[in-house]
Amino acid sequence: xxxxxxxxxxxxxxxxxxxxxxxxxxxxxxxxxxxxxxxxxxxxxxxxxxxxxxxxxxxxxxxxxxxxxxxxxxxxxxxxxxxxxxxxxxxxxxxxxxxxxxxxxxxxxxxxxxxxxxxxxxxxxxxxxxxxxxxxxxxxxxxxxxxxxxxxxxxxxxxxxxxxxxxxxxxxxxxxxxxxxxxxxxxxxxxxxxxxxxxxxxxxxxxxxxxxxxxxxxxxxxxxxxxxxxxxxxxxxxxxxxxxxxxxxxxxxxxxxxxxxxxxxxxxxxxxxxxxxxxx
Amino acid sequence: xxxxxxxxxxxxxxxxxxxxxxxxxxxxxxxxxxxxxxxxxxxxxxxxxxxxxxxxxxxxxxxxxxxxxxxxxxxxxxxxxxxxxxxxxxxxxxxxxxxxxxxxxxxxxxxxxxxxxxxxxxxxxxxxxxxxxxxxxxxxxxxxxxxxxxxxxxxxxxxxxxxxxxxxxxxxxxxxxxxxxx
Numbered sequence: 001x002x003x004x005x006x007x008x009x010x011x012x013x014x015x016x017x018x019x020x021x022x023x024x025x026x027x028x029x030x031x032x033x034x035x036x037x038x039x040x041x042x043x044x045x046x047x048x049x050x051x052x053x054x055x056x057x058x059x060x061x062x063x064x065x066x067x068x069x070x071x072x073x074x075x076x077x078x079x080x081x082x083x084x085x086x087x088x089x090x091x092x093x094x095x096x097x098x099x100x101x102x103x104x105x106x107x108x109x110x111x112x113x114x115x116x117x118x119x120x121x122x123x124x125x126x127x128x129x130x131x132x133x134x135x136x137x138x139x140x141x142x143x144x145x146x147x148x149x150x151x152x153x154x155x156x157x158x159x160x161x162x163x164x165x166x167x168x169x170x171x172x173x174x175x176x177x178x179x180x181x182x183x184x185x186x187x188x189x190x191x192x193x194x195x196x197x198x199x200x201x202x203x204x205x206x207x208x209x210x211x212x213x214x215x216x217x218x219x220x221x222x223x224x225x226x227x228x229x230x231x232x233x234x235x236x237x238x239x240x241x242x243x244x245x246x247x248x249x250x251x252x253x254x255x256x257x258x259x260x261x262x263x264x265x266x267x268x269x270x271x272x273x274x275x276x277x278x279x280x
Numbered sequence: 281x282x283x284x285x286x287x288x289x290x291x292x293x294x295x296x297x298x299x300x301x302x303x304x305x306x307x308x309x310x311x312x313x314x315x316x317x318x319x320x321x322x323x324x325x326x327x328x329x330x331x332x333x334x335x336x337x338x339x340x341x342x343x344x345x346x347x348x349x350x351x352x353x354x355x356x357x358x359x360x361x362x363x364x365x366x367x368x369x370x371x372x373x374x375x376x377x378x379x380x381x382x383x384x385x386x387x388x389x390x391x392x393x394x395x396x397x398x399x400x401x402x403x404x405x406x407x408x409x410x411x412x413x414x415x416x417x418x419x420x421x422x423x424x425x426x427x428x429x430x431x432x433x434x435x436x437x438x439x440x441x442x443x444x445x446x447x448x449x450x451x452x453x454x455x456x457x458x459x460x461x462x
Contacts, residue, residue: 058309
């Protein structure tokens, strides 16, 4: 019982060895477009499941951090230690390796971004639900915020001309090589980078939930207890195999959700560091 | 239904409503988590770091203090050792001095005793000499008397000899007496 129950319910009775002659219908990208409750918003698909899941994710993050940050003492309990571990994890694995000690100011921001993205990924672990980040709008928003931050911080730290000059003409290279490097840098830093930053997270979440849906749909399709006894047993075996695959990929998906949240934050930290330092 | 809708599904379309709500979500999280909760946690982390650092600092100070005291103690010990050695040296010197002095005194005393003994011996010798001389006088007188008694008739020459001898004897007696007086 998982993936999109709503869509499954739309096609009842279509099972392996069934007599109504319909075949397996693989999950389509339609599962990423849940029926909106308020559709008549111009230029938008409207208010749908994603926004509810976003609300759940934000609520979870706020609850988690208000729990982590209440009644703090010098001698921490288990709850406080967990919160501190998370902050120290961000510090020691994201800001310090990329920015060094001067990046310590960014620890709270990066911690917030990391936990929010993680929560928005984890909504996909709720049976029948989707990761919020399987919609490009949210990851694009994150990437755009980081992109604007890098430019603002770069201009602030290196001067308007200095920042763009350093980016477009990376210092310490022979003159003629700028013919090659400059177009590549303009493309990579100002166009490709923010796009890939958004797409990477979106694509992994999208593909991951699609994969889980395939196993869930397949398992549901292959289960046919109303067939002849022998065929029913076979269907149960098939379905069991699909369930095992689903469980394996579920665990795998948890890892991917963690890794992608980490990667997104790490890259954000890396990009911001390039704006803090004049030469890279 | 799905199939006819699938044509409209564009996964790369960025929905502005979702984008906006996402931005609001990030803003809310930024305000409550990045501005409030995490700094609170970090503050406690820093405080603990300071406390531990302070503890280490205190321990270091105590260690330095102990080291100082140990140094002073060692210095004092060395000093007392040195003083002891000096005292010992002094005592040795004193001992040698005392021994030397005593030896000198003893030598002087011995010398004095020897001198006295010598004087005594000399005196005894003188006395003995005088006595001997007196006895020799009387013996020789006796002897002479005996000789004279036998041959006084031999003439006047013999009488003169005897007289001279007696005179000499008397002179010797005089000088012996003088020596005794002295």
